Amino acid sequence: MxxxxxxxxxxxxxxxxxxxxxxxxxxxxxxxxxxxxxxxxxxxxxxxxxxxxxxxxxxxxxxxxxxxxxxxxxxxxxxxxxxxxxxxxxxxxxxxxxxxxxxxxxxxxxxxxxILEIFGSRARTKEGTLQVELAHLNYQRSRLVRSWTHLERQRGGFGFLGGPGETQIEADRRQIGERILRIERDLEQVKRTRALHRTSRKRVPYPVVALVGYTNAGKSTLFNRLTKAEVMAQDLLFATLDPTLRAVDLPHGTRIILSDTVGFISELPTQLVAAFRATLEEVIEADVILHVRDVSHPDTDAQAADVRDVLTELGIDLETGRVIDVWNKVDLLTPEDHERLTNTAVRTDATERPVLVSALTGEGAEALLSIVEGRITAGRVTLKVTIPAEDGEGLGWLYRHGEVLARETDEDGVLRVSLRILPERAALVKRRFGAASVRPG
Structure with a gap:
C-alpha cells in the first residue's frame, strides 16, 4: 500500500x-x-x-x-x-x-x-549538498523580515548583567552567518582538492573537455553516448546536478577527460552561480567547451544566448576557439529543418562551425569526437624521439608527458617513438633525452 x-x-x-x-x-x-x-x-x-x-x-x-x-x-x-x-x-x-x-x-x-528547491532535491554528493545549502542560506538571510511574531521575541541574558538580550531575528541571522562561514570553509577545501586534481591531470596530461548547455539540452545523454556511461538522463529540468568526469579515447588515440556539468537556465539565481563556482571551475579550466544546444526547441536561440551570458560571467572568452557549438536533438527535426541547419553549418567558417548530432541515435557523434581531437591537437607539435629499447623508464616518461602516436624498434635495438606534445614541453623532452635524440616529426 x-x-x-x-x-x-x-x-x-x-x-x-x-x-x-x-x-x-x-x-x-x-x-x-x-x-x-x-x-x-x-x-x-x-x-x-x-x-x-x-x-x-x-x-x-x-x-x-x-x-x-x-x-x-x-x-x-x-x-x-x-x-x-x-x-x-x-x-x-x-x-x-x-x-x-x-x-x-x-x-x-x-x-x-x-530553483533552489530543485537543486536541493538533486544534490547527491557532499559537495553538491554544501553548494546548495550555501545558496539556500544566502537566500534565506535576505528573507529574515519580521513576518512572524516569534522573530520579535527577545532572549534574556544571564545573571544581573544580561540586559535585554538579542531578538530572535538577530539570533537567526547570526546562526545563518556562522553556518555560511563553515560551509564556505568546507567549499574552499573542495576548491583546493579540485585544483590538485587538475594539476595532476595536467602532469599526465589529459586535456579536459566540458559539456555545458541549457538545462534539458541533452548533455547527459550525449555524455553517456560518448563515454558509454550511465549517468542519469531524463526529459526533466536539472535531471543531473553533480559533475561527472570520465576518460574518453578519441579516434586517433588522444585521451581526454570529459566533464558533464550542471545545466544553465535563464535568470539563474546569482546565489547559485556563486555557490557552484568550485564546480564551474571545471568549465573555466577546460581545454575545449562543448556548448550543447537543443535545436528542436522553439527557444533554442534564446537558450544559447543565456548560456553564453553565464560563460561570459565566468570569465570565459567565447572568441578564442575553445567553444564548439553542438546542435543536438536533430532526430526531432523535420527533414526540411535538418537540411536547412546542415546547410547553415556548412556555410559557417570552419573555426565556428557547429556540429549536428543526435545524442539519442548517435548521429554525428564520431564526427564530433574527430573535431574535438583536431581542436585539441591543433597547437601541438610532433617529435621523433630515439631511445635505447631497454630504457623502459624513458618510455614510461614519454607516455606520462605526451601522446605517443607510434613506436617501433629497429634492427639495432633502438626504439623510435613518435610523440605529440605541447610546444612548451618540447624543451623538456630535449633535456630528458638529449637534443641529438629528438627531432621534429
Whole structure:
C-alpha cells in the first residue's frame, strides 16, 4: 500500500510587462515560452500543476508585484482549486512574498526559491549538498523580515548583567552567518582538492573537455553516448546536478577527460552561480567547451544566448576557439529543418562551425569526437624521439608527458617513438633525452 502523501497542488503564475510598459526592453522569450518553462520547473520537483496562467502588467507594484485585481483573481483560483502553493515566476522581494501569502492564504515561492528547491532535491554528493545549502542560506538571510511574531521575541541574558538580550531575528541571522562561514570553509577545501586534481591531470596530461548547455539540452545523454556511461538522463529540468568526469579515447588515440556539468537556465539565481563556482571551475579550466544546444526547441536561440551570458560571467572568452557549438536533438527535426541547419553549418567558417548530432541515435557523434581531437591537437607539435629499447623508464616518461602516436624498434635495438606534445614541453623532452635524440616529426 502506497502511503506517500499526494503531491502539492500548485498554481504557476508568469507575470510580464506589456509592450507599452516594457519601454523598449525586448524579452528573449515570448510570455508563452516563459510560462511553459515555469510549468517544467514545477514538474521537476513533482508539484501537481492544477493551474498555469499569464498575467500582463502595466507596472510592478512595490507591495504585491501584481495589481490588486489580479491578486483577488488568483486568490479565487487558489481557493476554488484547493491550491497549496503558488509559484510566481519572477524575483519577489521579501515584502512582496509575505503580502502575497497573506492575500492568497497559501505558500508563495518565487523563481529563485523554486530553483533552489530543485537543486536541493538533486544534490547527491557532499559537495553538491554544501553548494546548495550555501545558496539556500544566502537566500534565506535576505528573507529574515519580521513576518512572524516569534522573530520579535527577545532572549534574556544571564545573571544581573544580561540586559535585554538579542531578538530572535538577530539570533537567526547570526546562526545563518556562522553556518555560511563553515560551509564556505568546507567549499574552499573542495576548491583546493579540485585544483590538485587538475594539476595532476595536467602532469599526465589529459586535456579536459566540458559539456555545458541549457538545462534539458541533452548533455547527459550525449555524455553517456560518448563515454558509454550511465549517468542519469531524463526529459526533466536539472535531471543531473553533480559533475561527472570520465576518460574518453578519441579516434586517433588522444585521451581526454570529459566533464558533464550542471545545466544553465535563464535568470539563474546569482546565489547559485556563486555557490557552484568550485564546480564551474571545471568549465573555466577546460581545454575545449562543448556548448550543447537543443535545436528542436522553439527557444533554442534564446537558450544559447543565456548560456553564453553565464560563460561570459565566468570569465570565459567565447572568441578564442575553445567553444564548439553542438546542435543536438536533430532526430526531432523535420527533414526540411535538418537540411536547412546542415546547410547553415556548412556555410559557417570552419573555426565556428557547429556540429549536428543526435545524442539519442548517435548521429554525428564520431564526427564530433574527430573535431574535438583536431581542436585539441591543433597547437601541438610532433617529435621523433630515439631511445635505447631497454630504457623502459624513458618510455614510461614519454607516455606520462605526451601522446605517443607510434613506436617501433629497429634492427639495432633502438626504439623510435613518435610523440605529440605541447610546444612548451618540447624543451623538456630535449633535456630528458638529449637534443641529438629528438627531432621534429
Amino acid at each position: 502506497d502511503r506517500r502523501a499526494p503531491p502539492t497542488r500548485c498554481a504557476v503564475i508568469t507575470p510580464f510587462l506589456n509592450k507599452k510598459s516594457a519601454k523598449g526592453h525586448v524579452d528573449r522569450r515570448s510570455p508563452e515560452a516563459r510560462l511553459a518553462e515555469a510549468v517544467g520547473l514545477a514538474a521537476a520537483i513533482d508539484l501537481d500543476v492544477v493551474y498555469a496562467g499569464l498575467i500582463s502588467l502595466s507596472e510592478v507594484k512595490p507591495a504585491t508585484y501584481l495589481g490588486s485585481g489580479k491578486v483577488e483573481e488568483i486568490h479565487d483560483i487558489v481557493h476554488d482549486q484547493e491550491v497549496g502553493l503558488v509559484f510566481v515566476d519572477a524575483a519577489l522581494s521579501p515584502v512582496q512574498q509575505r503580502n502575497l501569502e497573506k492575500a492568497f492564504e497559501a505558500k508563495v515561492v518565487d523563481r529563485t526559491a523554486l
